[in-house]
Amino acid sequence: MLSLHCPYCGVDVDETDLTPGGEAHLVRSGSGSDDADFEAYLFMRKNPRGVHFERWRHSFGCGKWFHAARATDTLEVFGTYSAQTKEPPQDVQERIRARRPDWKGFGKGDRI
Numbered sequence: 523m524l525s526l527h528c529p530y531c532g533v534d535v536d537e538t539d540l541t542p543g544g545e546a547h548l549v550r551s552g553s554g555s556d557d558a559d560f561e562a563y564l565f566m567r568k569n570p571r572g573v574h575f576e577r578w579r580h581s582f583g584c585g586k587w588f589h590a591a592r593a594t595d596t597l598e599v600f601g602t603y604s605a606q607t608k609e610p611p612q613d614v615q616e617r618i619r620a621r622r623p624d625w626k627g628f629g630k631g632d633r634i
């Protein structure tokens with residue numbers, strides 16, 4: 523079972539107390555964007571085997587949204603952090619690089 527650390531409550535939470543929110547760090551397509559950008563924003567999601575950044579809600583706890591960096595193939599969790607960030611914190615990225623030397627970095631080589 524997946525277990526994540528809620529960065530707000532400071533407790534480890536089992537998957538049954540969480541609600542998945544899909545991919546993290548999506549950039550909203552603003553007014554003036556073309557149809558292809560808006561379609562990509564609405565429908566196109568990554569589904570990697572490996573490092574992935576996701577949104578989770580501590581539904582049966584504080585109710586807040588947070589982000590998690592984890593490996594989809596091993597369920598290894600690299601860290602959780604506030605959802606109010608545009609990219610993963612440096613300490614989380616360094617932890618990923620230490621465990622996954624082949625990882626290209628956030629936003630590099632993992633776009634659709």
Ligand SMILES: [Zn+2]
Binds near residue numbers: 531
């Ligand atoms: Zn919480």
